[in-house]
Amino acid sequence: MIAQDKYADSNGVKIHYVKAGQGPLIVFIHGFPDFWYTWRAQMEGLKDSYTVCAMDTRGYNLSDQPTKQEDYAMPFLVGDVAAVIKAEGQEKAIVVGHDWGGAIAWSFAAMMPQMTDKLIIFNLPHLEGMARELANNPAQQANSSYARNFQKPDSEKMLSAAMLAKMVSNGDAELEKKYAEAFGRSSLAGMMNYYRQNYPKAEGGAPAVHLPKIQMPVLQFHGLKDTALMPGGLNNTWDYLEKDWTLVTYPGVGHWSQHEKAAESTAMMKAWLAMHK
Numbered sequence: 001m002i003a004q005d006k007y008a009d010s011n012g013v014k015i016h017y018v019k020a021g022q023g024p025l026i027v028f029i030h031g032f033p034d035f036w037y038t039w040r041a042q043m044e045g046l047k048d049s050y051t052v053c054a055m056d057t058r059g060y061n062l063s064d065q066p067t068k069q070e071d072y073a074m075p076f077l078v079g080d081v082a083a084v085i086k087a088e089g090q091e092k093a094i095v096v097g098h099d100w101g102g103a104i105a106w107s108f109a110a111m112m113p114q115m116t117d118k119l120i121i122f123n124l125p126h127l128e129g130m131a132r133e134l135a136n137n138p139a140q141q142a143n144s145s146y147a148r149n150f151q152k153p154d155s156e157k158m159l160s161a162a163m164l165a166k167m168v169s170n171g172d173a174e175l176e177k178k179y180a181e182a183f184g185r186s187s188l189a190g191m192m193n194y195y196r197q198n199y200p201k202a203e204g205g206a207p208a209v210h211l212p213k214i215q216m217p218v219l220q221f222h223g224l225k226d227t228a229l230m231p232g233g234l235n236n237t238w239d240y241l242e243k244d245w246t247l248v249t250y251p252g253v254g255h256w257s258q259h260e261k262a263a264e265s266t267a268m269m270k271a272w273l274a275m276h277k
Contacts (some may be wrong), residue, residue, distance in 0.1 A: 004018065004020070005017075005018060006018070007087075008083040008086070009083060010058075010076070010080045010082075011076075011079060013058055013076075014063060015055060015063045015084060016036075016055070016063045018043075018053070019051065019052070019053045019088075020052050021043070021046065022050075022051055023049050023051055024051065025053065025092075025094065026046060026050045026093060026094040026095075027053050027054075027055065027084055028052065028101070029095070029096065029098070029100075030054070030097075030099075030101045031099020033167070033168060034060075034098070034099070035056050035060050035182045037054075038098065039096075041259075041262035041265075042262070042269065045266035045267075045269075045270065046270065050094070051088065053088060057077065057080065057101065057104070058076070058080055059189075059191055059193070060191070061182045061183075061185050065186070066190070070197065071193070072190060072197045074104070074107050074197070077194075077198075081095065081105075081112075082115060092114065092116060093115065093117060094119075094120065094273065095109060095116050095118075095119055095120070096120040097122070098121075098256075098257075099122075099124055100124075101124075102121045102123065102124025103124055105124075106119075106121065106124065106211070106214070107127070107211065109214050109215075109216060110211035111212070113214075118216050118217050118276055119217070119218045120218070120220070121219070121220045122221045122222075122257050122265070123256070123257055124229060125222075125234050125237070126214075126237050127209045128209050128240055129233040130209075131209040133232050134200050137232055139232075140232065143227050143228060148202050151196050151199060151201070156189045159192075161183035161184040164183050165180035213240060213242045214240060214242060214243070215242050217244050217276050218243070218244075218246070219246045219248070220234075221258070221261075221265055222234060222257065223250045223253030223254050223256075223260065224252070226257075227255075228255055
């Protein structure tokens with residue numbers, strides 16, 4: 001895939017993204033631990049009909065890495081997506097997110113509906129559904145213990161670029177090397193600040209989250225073997241939406257459904273987007 005490295009200015013924070021293709025704009029937002037490259041299969045499959053732009057979110061790879069914890073609060077992360085859309089000279093985009101990128105995408109669509117054409121989410125329940133599960137579902141509470149640990153001061157000391165690369169690459173040595181290089185350029189403290197600033201705190205149960213209803217069509221993918229983000233969070237998603245919701249669940253698939261079901265997910269995205277022109 002022939003792609004360009006580009007940068008957007010988000011109120012003084014430089015956001016790196018990779019661009020290919022031509023047509024309506026799609027902005028891809030990765031999760032933890034990841035970088036723009038996670039979307040390579042979807043970018044390749046969609047570039048003939050769309051302008052595809054995959055971000056490095058702040059703290060990761062070639063984007064700036066602010067040092068203050070509060071610089072990773074959700075309003076700034078939402079602003080980074082808006083900055084990429086504006087850098088492309090567009091007023092709105094199809095927004096796609098996975099994991100933390102999914103949290104940013106849900107938030108962006110709720111807070112910036114005028115800039116969101118359509119919304120596509122991989123493995124991240126709506127934030128209100130996730131908060132409900134964290135408050136009431138003992139299995140989700142137990143499975144979120146890693147996130148509680150990430151919220152602790154100096155939690156980045158538990159991590160290394162090599163460890164994270166091994167986790168994501170799933171035995172692929174070439175991919176592991178690529179991820180290790182990207183994570184070596186990243187801020188481990190910045191990665192943890194996503195959890196410190198935005199993940200519900202454990203004390204007293206997770207607080208309720210209230211977002212404006214989503215005003216555009218939503219396509220959502222979820223691997224049912226994802227233990228970090230259990231499928232119970234998908235229940236009653238329609239309560240948070242104003243338009244149609246298409247849910248694709250993958251039995252036997254884990255957290256990185258855009259990798260494990262790359263061809264199927266890309267084909268579904270193409271078909272769904274064609275239906276919603």
